[in-house]
Amino acid sequence: MKTLLVKIGMTAAAGLLLASIVAPTFAIGPDAMPDKAGSRPGLLRNFLDKRGRAAIGSGTLKSKSGNTVPATLVVTREGVDYTINVDANTQLRRRFWGKATLAEMSVGDTLNVIGQWADDGHTAINAKLVRDASIQKKFGVFFGTILSLLSNGWTMTTGRGTETVVVSSSTKLVNRKGEAITQADVKVNDKVRVRGLWDNKLNTITEVSGVKDYSLPTK
Numbered sequence: 193m194k195t196l197l198v199k200i201g202m203t204a205a206a207g208l209l210l211a212s213i214v215a216p217t218f219a220i221g222p223d224a225m226p227d228k229a230g231s232r233p234g235l236l237r238n239f240l241d242k243r244g245r246a247a248i249g250s251g252t253l254k255s256k257s258g259n260t261v262p263a264t265l266v267v268t269r270e271g272v273d274y275t276i277n278v279d280a281n282t283q284l285r286r287r288f289w290g291k292a293t294l295a296e297m298s299v300g301d302t303l304n305v306i307g308q309w310a311d312d313g314h315t316a317i318n319a320k321l322v323r324d325a326s327i328q329k330k331f332g333v334f335f336g337t338i339l340s341l342l343s344n345g346w347t348m349t350t351g352r353g354t355e356t357v358v359v360s361s362s363t364k365l366v367n368r369k370g371e372a373i374t375q376a377d378v379k380v381n382d383k384v385r386v387r388g389l390w391d392n393k394l395n396t397i398t399e400v401s402g403v404k405d406y407s408l409p410t411k
Contacts, residue, residue: 250269251305252269254266274305286329296327303322333387337383338384344358357396357400368408377408378405384405
């Protein structure tokens with residue numbers, strides 16, 4: 193029996209040691225902690241606060257000082273304003289984790305922030321990562337009908353609405369048979385397939401690598 197108790201004690205101690213190693217070392221905003229009478233944040237709150245890491249899950253961009261670093265963002269979450277310090281070491285990302293710039297971020301965007309608290313009051317964060325979930329840019333294939341022609345492309349209707357397509361000298365244009373065509377061959381009301389980079393905020397498709405016009409040759 194004594195041997196069994198010793199083994200149980202050793203197992204429990206090992207478990208506590210492992211937990212202390214793998215436990216997360218991040219802090220969350222004080223607004224995320226329960227403050228109602230009778231609540232008991234307990235050891236978890238003390239542990240998180242002392243570690244100094246900060247995270248804002250979903251905040252709204254209220255203002256920004258400029259489009260180049262260093263810069264300061266003000267992010268609001270549940271009625272609390274947080275000052276976000278952005279420098280050259282801060283990673284800026286879009287919704288799909290592509291690299292972003294401050295210039296792409298607009299007031300009203302939804303931001304996720306991870307960093308270190310810059311003050312004891314937990315209202316300022318030195319950001320390591322700022323992700324703008326409102327910026328969606330991704331490469332894809334888009335089908336639509338051409339509405340109007342532009343000098344460098346056209347506008348077309350898609351399932352997402354009206355998009356502006358920008359083509360270049362490197363864009364490969366073909367008809368439905370796979371035969372080469374030129375931009376001048378493309379007409380209003382043609383059905384086309386476009387491969388390129390879609391921007392949900394600007395409603396554009398740029399960096400277009402290929403276009404297939406299913407309305408050509410004329411039947």
